[in-house]
Each structure stands twice: as structure tokens, then as C-alpha cells.
Amino acid sequence: MFHRAIKELDIKRVVRLIDGVKNIGFAYSTISGLSFAISDNEMYSEKAAVIEGGNQKAKEIEENYNAGLITNEERRKLTIQMWMDTAEDLAEKTWQEFSEENPVRLIIDTGMGRITKNTIKQLSAMRGINVDPLGNMVELPTKGNFREGLNIFEYVTSIRGSRKGLTDTALRTADAGYLTRRLVDVSHDAIIRAEDCGTDEFVTISTEDNRGKIFEKRINSRFAAKKVVSPETHKVLVGAGEMITEEIAAEIAKSGIKEVEVRSPLTCKMRFGLCVKCYGNSLASNSIAVIGDPVGVTAAQSIGEPGTQLTMRTKHSGGVAGVDVTQGLPRVTELFEVRQPKLVAPISEVSGKVKIVETDNGNLVTVTPTGKKDDRKEYLIPLAMPLKVEDGELIAIGTQLAVGGVDIKELLKIKGLRSAQNYLIGEIQSIYESQGIGIHDKHFEVIVRKMCDYVRIDSLGDTSLVAGDVISRGSYEMANEAIIAQGGEPATATNLILGTIRAALHTDSWLSAASFQDTTSVLTDAATQGKIDHLVGMKENVIIGRLVPTSKLRARIENI
Structure with missing residues (x-):
């Protein structure tokens, strides 16, 4: 309903609709008086028999180990897996004990709050295998549940995992918040500044690659670079330069087309910011982006906020073994900082x-x-x-x-910039998608574009650039254009992919870089070189008290 409303109504009416639905929910929750007692957490009558079955299997595994048939590591893995399977089996049998009218079942079936069937496992079945503070599984299971209570031994073994959940939340939330801050610092000057940059470059989205299953979502909200024709009916599904809407994307996917060429932020020729055609639909308003849209900050928040949620989700399992979703965050950070992986x-x-x-x-x-x-x-x-x-x-x-893990700098050297960009986006997306978090590729493309917006000067030519300096691609191109116009020899440079911290510090705006980190060295460097800040991005304008360049008038490239 909300999805349809966002497509068909204006923002104000959508807000009123969502607010109205919220009020209806509150009203009927109050009238219903829905609550539950400990006794509503039904227990499986044959729980003792299920636990005893697990004990017997554990005994058999131990006997096989004593007989020399399996190694100690195999014994440990088999025991842990057996108890995890037993806990799942008991949880499913316990769930069948809940009647359709049971208040706890009603709450879970409505999908309200953070309560799931996994919560029932801990409340009414058995807590199962726990994890220690290092994230390793403890092979002694907690056989009790919260309804009947834990004995002192179970309490002590399970409390370590619970403490890990709380400390993880505190530590990792700071990491996710810092990630968002770095992403904003890199991309705050990625603003829509023109209608069309006129590029003839494009990216190809295929059904054949690792992420072919979500082909339809990946082509949605973009402008087609070439016309797309149905192989069966020969009907033109979308023309070159036309928007691929949700309906057209579904039609393209249904027609059996294997690949589509689309405009992308990665191929935009704008020296500052992006153009409407390369960005496509604004995912915030579900309409074509307009000049002044701060797509960089939108991208940073779209990537950073789910990262915060990833870290928060640890505590809902209370240290009970399963997939610890925070494991993905260090890898996301490693990729955004372009660090060499531990296992190259x-x-x-x-x-x-x-x-x-x-x-x-x-x-x-x-x-x-x-x-x-x-x-x-x-x-x-x-x-x-x-x-x-x-x-x-x-x-x-x-x-x-x-x-x-592939060393991105090595990939850049061997296969070139586009391959390195695609690898970076694919790897980060795979981490989010593995946790069921769907973020449009465009957001990652905006960030990766900014990370790749720098070059290292190899030879000076007749320019006043310094060999070995890392500068923005825009500054490099402007210096070369000025020299070529005078009949001189242009400089040459090597493409770089900088991590978010280095990219934020190498920005053309010394005000933005100084407000990020290493303030003293940034200001000293700016003063000795006599740098001029042209106030292109959002941060530098906020710092000196000017209006941010996000209106149609102030954002236009002619006004920079």
C-alpha cells in the first residue's frame, strides 16, 4: 500500500497516510488490551524426551571419539551441530503447541516489534548453543528456557554471550556511525548540477553475473544508454535516453533479455557533481532527479544507516549462536578503505x-x-x-x-579502473544482500565514483603540477586543458582508488578536509600552498555560514 502511495501520491499526502495508519494501529492496540503472561508461552509436553534424545546422540559422538573413529575437532563440530538441530526441532514442535488465539502467537504473526519465532525458542523451548566473548560456539548447550528458568550453571555459561551482545552493540555502533561520517565527507559535493553531461559511455548490467537474480531491481530507475528491443516481439521496450521505470524493468526481465546498457554515475563526465541523465530517478522522491539534489549525502546515509542496524541486531539474539551480523561490518570498512585483505x-x-x-x-x-x-x-x-x-x-x-579477497589496487593495475570499481561495488553489495538489506547500486556507484576521482601525477609536461602529487581528476583535467590551449605538452597521470579517509583529506576543499580530521596538517598544507576554496560542496558552505548549493540556481555548474 505504501509503495503504491509513494508512486501515485505527492509526499505530503503519503506522510499523512503513514501517520494515519500509525494512529489506527495505536488506537486498536489500546482497545484490544493485548498482553501476555508467562503461562501464554506454551511448552512442548515431550520436551524431556527430545532433550534425552539429544543427550543420547551426544553420548554416541563421544563414544566414536573415544574409539578413535573421529578427531577431537570433528567431535566438537558434530556435537555443536547436533544440539543446534535439536534446538530447532524442539522450537518447531513448541510452536505447534501455540493456538491461533494465543496472544504470543498473535503478536508474532502480525510481525509487530522485533519478536520472531526465534524468540519462542528461548522463551519456551531451549536456548541452545551459546557463544563466548570471542564469538566461538560453546559445545555445552543451555537446555533450559526462560519460562522454566535456567539453573546456575546454564546462567553462567549463557551470560558471557549476552555480555558479548551488549559490548558489541556499544563498540560496533560507533564503527557504523564513523562509517556514515566518512561516506558523507567523501560525497557531500556529489550534487546534481546539470541535465546531461553528454557522455557516450555506459555500464552493462547482465543477468549472467553473480548478482543476476536481482537484474530487474538493478536496471530500475536508470536512463537507458541504448534502446532495448524484445527478442521475441521486436518491440522497443525502452528507447535510448528514456527512463527505465519499475513496469518497464519487469517487462525487460520477463522478455528474456540478458543485458541492458544504462547510464551510470560511474561514467558521468561532469567535472563537479553529476548530471540528471547519469543518475536517473531520485530514490528519495521516486521521481526524476532535479538540479540541486544532494545525491552524495543521500547515498552516504542509505549505506551507513543499514550498517548501524546491522550492529544493533546482534543483541536481539542475546548471544545465542547463529549468524552474527556484525561480522560483515569490518569487511565493509576494509573495502571502503581499500585495505589489503588478510587473505589475498x-x-x-x-x-x-x-x-x-x-x-x-x-x-x-x-x-x-x-x-x-x-x-x-x-x-x-x-x-x-x-x-x-x-x-x-x-x-x-x-x-x-x-x-x-582480491587486492583492489592490484586489480586496478591489471584490469583497469572499471573492473576495480565493479569488483568493489559487487563485494560490498554481497555483504549487505547476505543480511537481506537491499540498497540500489546507484548509491554505491556515487561513493565509488568519488573514491576514484583522484590521480597521481607521473610527468609534468608544461604544467605547474608536481610529480607524485595526488590531486582530483577535475584539477588535473583543467590544468591540462589550459596548457593544451597554449600549445604546450599536457601532464600524464595514473588512476587511483583512494579509501574514504584519504579521499576526504585529498578533496579540493581545504575547509572540508580540515573539518574531517588531521586539522592542523591540512590547514598548514593549505596555508603554505596558498590554496583557494571555491566552495563547491555542502560542508564548506555550512562552515562559513552560506546557503548550501542545493537549489536549482546555486547548484548549476555555470555558477561554480
């Missing part, structure tokens, strides 16, 4: 045929280009790292050879 997976520097030889030191993977045996590359991969290629397989340059 090698990538092939050439295209060719794979040959794998197992040695004492690991798997020796040799990639030989067709017809160029002298150019072959060898990679020694530890036996502990499973391979992602097979003997005799033909692979392309940049192919990941083993399981692990």
Missing part, C-alpha cells in the same frame, strides 16, 4: 591456459598465454587456499585464482 587471493596477470602442479609448498598454478610460452606467469598458492580454477581451463586476464 592472487589474480592472473595474463589470459591463457591453466596448469596446476601440487608441490610440498602448495599448488603451483601456471598461466600460459596462447602462442606466447615465454610470457607465462607462475603463482604458488598455499594448500589451505581452495583454488577457483581447474587444470586445463582457459581464463581471462584478472581472473581470481583462489578463494580469498
Whole structure:
């Protein structure tokens, strides 16, 4: 209902509708007097038999270990898995004991609050396997539940996991908040500044890649770079330069089209900010973006806020073993900071045929280009790292050879900027999507565009730039254009992908950089170089008390 309202009504009417539904909910919750007592948490009558069955299985596993049939690690894993399965089985049987009119079941069935069927497992079945403060599973299960109470031993073993949940919330919430702050600092000057940048570049979204299942969502709210024609009816589903709406996206997905070329923030040619055509629909208002829309801050908050929720969600399981959703946050931070992963997976520097030889030191993977045996590359991969290629397989340059994280800087050097950008977006999205959090690719594209907005000067040409300096792409292009106009030799540079902290500190605005961190060194550097702040972004305007450049008049590129 709300989704349809957002599409069909103006914002004020949508707000009134949501507020009205909220008031109806409060009114009927009050009238119903819905509440529950301890006795409403029904218990499975044969619980003791289920627990006894678990005890017998644990005894059998122990006997197999004593007989030398399994290792200690296998015994531990089998015991933990068995008790987890027992807890799930008991929880399901307990759930069947709840009648349709049971107040607890009514609350869960309505989906209100944070109570789920997993909560029933702890209230009425058995708490199950706990985790210790380091996140390791404790093989002694808590067989009691909160209705019948825990004995002193169960209380002591389970309280450690509960404390971990609370400390995680306190520590990780700060991490997620800091992530949001860094993202805002990087992207606050990503504002819609023109209707069309005129680029002929585009990105291709395919059903064949790792994220092909959500193909329809990924093409939605974008402008098509080329016309899309149905392979069966030959009907033009969307023309070049036209918006792909939700309905058109569904039609494209249904027609069996494998890939669509779309405009993207990654390919926008605007020197400052973005254009309407490359951004597409504003996901905040569900209408085409307008000049002045602060899409950078929108992107930062869209990515950062779910990160905060990821951290909060730990405490709802109270330290009971399951998937600890905070594990994804350090990896998100690692990717946004472009750090080298702890376990680096090698990538092939050439295209060719794979040959794998197992040695004492690991798997020796040799990639030989067709017809160029002298150019072959060898990679020694530890036996502990499973391979992602097979003997005799033909692979392309940049192919990941083993399981692990790819060094983004290495990927940039071998396969180029676009491949590195796509890898970065895909990896971060996979973390959010694994937790059921759907964020549109456009938000990540805006942030990654800003992270890739810098170059390192290689040769000066006739410019006044300094070799080895890291500057924004806009400053580099303007310096070269000025020299070319005078008939001089332009500078050359290498593309960089900077982490959010470095990107925020290397921004053209010294006011914005100084307000982020390293204030003394930023101000000293700005003073010695005689830097001028052109007040392009939002932060620098707020600092000096000017209106932010988010109106149609102030945001226009001609006014910068």
C-alpha cells in the first residue's frame, strides 16, 4: 500500500497516510488490551524426551571419539551441530503447541516489534548453543528456557554471550556511525548540477553475473544508454535516453533479455557533481532527479544507516549462536578503505591456459598465454587456499585464482579502473544482500565514483603540477586543458582508488578536509600552498555560514 502511495501520491499526502495508519494501529492496540503472561508461552509436553534424545546422540559422538573413529575437532563440530538441530526441532514442535488465539502467537504473526519465532525458542523451548566473548560456539548447550528458568550453571555459561551482545552493540555502533561520517565527507559535493553531461559511455548490467537474480531491481530507475528491443516481439521496450521505470524493468526481465546498457554515475563526465541523465530517478522522491539534489549525502546515509542496524541486531539474539551480523561490518570498512585483505587471493596477470602442479609448498598454478610460452606467469598458492580454477581451463586476464579477497589496487593495475570499481561495488553489495538489506547500486556507484576521482601525477609536461602529487581528476583535467590551449605538452597521470579517509583529506576543499580530521596538517598544507576554496560542496558552505548549493540556481555548474 505504501509503495503504491509513494508512486501515485505527492509526499505530503503519503506522510499523512503513514501517520494515519500509525494512529489506527495505536488506537486498536489500546482497545484490544493485548498482553501476555508467562503461562501464554506454551511448552512442548515431550520436551524431556527430545532433550534425552539429544543427550543420547551426544553420548554416541563421544563414544566414536573415544574409539578413535573421529578427531577431537570433528567431535566438537558434530556435537555443536547436533544440539543446534535439536534446538530447532524442539522450537518447531513448541510452536505447534501455540493456538491461533494465543496472544504470543498473535503478536508474532502480525510481525509487530522485533519478536520472531526465534524468540519462542528461548522463551519456551531451549536456548541452545551459546557463544563466548570471542564469538566461538560453546559445545555445552543451555537446555533450559526462560519460562522454566535456567539453573546456575546454564546462567553462567549463557551470560558471557549476552555480555558479548551488549559490548558489541556499544563498540560496533560507533564503527557504523564513523562509517556514515566518512561516506558523507567523501560525497557531500556529489550534487546534481546539470541535465546531461553528454557522455557516450555506459555500464552493462547482465543477468549472467553473480548478482543476476536481482537484474530487474538493478536496471530500475536508470536512463537507458541504448534502446532495448524484445527478442521475441521486436518491440522497443525502452528507447535510448528514456527512463527505465519499475513496469518497464519487469517487462525487460520477463522478455528474456540478458543485458541492458544504462547510464551510470560511474561514467558521468561532469567535472563537479553529476548530471540528471547519469543518475536517473531520485530514490528519495521516486521521481526524476532535479538540479540541486544532494545525491552524495543521500547515498552516504542509505549505506551507513543499514550498517548501524546491522550492529544493533546482534543483541536481539542475546548471544545465542547463529549468524552474527556484525561480522560483515569490518569487511565493509576494509573495502571502503581499500585495505589489503588478510587473505589475498592472487589474480592472473595474463589470459591463457591453466596448469596446476601440487608441490610440498602448495599448488603451483601456471598461466600460459596462447602462442606466447615465454610470457607465462607462475603463482604458488598455499594448500589451505581452495583454488577457483581447474587444470586445463582457459581464463581471462584478472581472473581470481583462489578463494580469498582480491587486492583492489592490484586489480586496478591489471584490469583497469572499471573492473576495480565493479569488483568493489559487487563485494560490498554481497555483504549487505547476505543480511537481506537491499540498497540500489546507484548509491554505491556515487561513493565509488568519488573514491576514484583522484590521480597521481607521473610527468609534468608544461604544467605547474608536481610529480607524485595526488590531486582530483577535475584539477588535473583543467590544468591540462589550459596548457593544451597554449600549445604546450599536457601532464600524464595514473588512476587511483583512494579509501574514504584519504579521499576526504585529498578533496579540493581545504575547509572540508580540515573539518574531517588531521586539522592542523591540512590547514598548514593549505596555508603554505596558498590554496583557494571555491566552495563547491555542502560542508564548506555550512562552515562559513552560506546557503548550501542545493537549489536549482546555486547548484548549476555555470555558477561554480
